[in-house]
Amino acid sequence: MSEAPRRVLDVVDADLGYGELQVVFGVSLHVNAGELVGLVGGNGSGKSTILRAVSGMIKPRGGKVFLGSEDVTGLKPHDLALRGLAHVPMGRQLFGDMTVEENLSLGAYLPPARARRAEGFERVYRLFPDLQVKRRAAAGSLSGGQQQMVAIGRALMLHPKVLIMDEPSLGLAPLLVREVMHVIRSVADTGMPILLVEQNVTQVLRISERAYVLENGRLALEGPSAQLRGDPMIRRAYLGL
Ligand SMILES: Nc1ncnc2c1ncn2[C@@H]1O[C@H](COP(=O)(O)OP(=O)(O)O)[C@@H](O)[C@H]1O
Ligand SMILES: [Mg+2]
Structure with missing residues (x-):
């Protein structure tokens, strides 16, 4: 019997927002040990909001966040950093x-x-x-x-224990984007688990093992990146094919 992969980060059924405004609805996602996982979606789809909840900058209004097996929901950024969560803003x-x-x-x-x-x-x-x-x-x-x-x-x-990155390619020229993606892949190749948030869907699907696609605060698709690269909806909406 094969063992289930060990989860280093687990977001369960997260409802997130600002004041009265809810912008993320029932999102669940996870990163396994040694995995590079993409979280992609258009501008304003809620990607940074999810990272803010993971790194403790906002408190979820619903749902839970686990680091390893520990429930860290609502902990402050400092306490999350002490537990091994690093954020590349x-x-x-x-x-x-x-x-x-x-x-x-x-x-x-x-x-x-x-x-x-x-x-x-x-x-x-x-x-x-x-x-x-x-x-x-x-x-x-x-x-x-x-x-x-x-x-x-x-x-x-x-x-x-896990690295989360918010749009590292933002504002970089195309050649540099490729260089940065290569750098991120090389970090992942050392075994570091990474949750990579990006608008650049093409690049992320190229380097990640799995990915989640966010639309208007809800998960629209998820799966192995190789599979998503061939998905008709992805090809139409994000890859311009
Ligand atoms: N500090 C904030 N106060 C109120 N609304 C916000 C705040 N930050 C983001 N939002 C809203 O939440 C939604 C999701 O934003 P965000 O998570 O930044 O999206 P993304 O990172 O995918 O571009 C957007 O509609 C945005 O206007
Ligand atoms: Mg953002």
């Missing part, structure tokens, strides 16, 4: 005047990560040798692709 949010190394070290601010700082740098520089070369350069002087590496590297400094 939209727009990278680097300190442009600070060096690459200083930006990375911000990811190791929590005591458990601080104790493993040297190991964290080693891991990030092994994955992104460019950043080691540029470690004393101002983050703002780096290329867009390298800045995205810094943002991901900063999250890895936490030694996370």
Whole structure:
């Protein structure tokens, strides 16, 4: 008998919103150990709202969030970070005047990560040798692709159990988008579980194992990415075929 895959992140029947306004309706999704999972959908479909609930920035009005087997519903961002949830925010949010190394070290601010700082740098520089070369350069002087590496590297400094990313390709030129997707795949290849939120459906379906498609706050489709790439609805609505 084969064992069920271990879930590192599990969102169950989430109802989410802001004040009176509900924008996410009964969404369930999960990430298994070692998986790169895409969450795709158009602008305003509720992707960032789901990530905000996962990282504790908003409280779900209904449903639950589990990290591993622990119910973490409603915990604050700090407590979720302590439990190994790392968030690469939209727009990278680097300190442009600070060096690459200083930006990375911000990811190791929590005591458990601080104790493993040297190991964290080693891991990030092994994955992104460019950043080691540029470690004393101002983050703002780096290329867009390298800045995205810094943002991901900063999250890895936490030694996370799962990484969530909000639209890492946003605002990048097409060539850089491919580079960033390659970078994300290489992070996943180290075994790091990732939930990748993107509008760029083509790219995400190319690099992910599974994906969820969100429309107007509801899941419209889900499945293995290879299968979704051939889905007529996806091809029509997102791939322009
Ligand atoms: N802070 C907020 N207050 C009120 N409404 C919001 C807020 N953030 C997002 N929304 C609304 O929630 C819906 C989903 O937004 P969002 O999760 O950001 O979508 P996506 O990330 O898929 O573009 C949108 O209609 C948006 O206008
Ligand atoms: Mg968003």
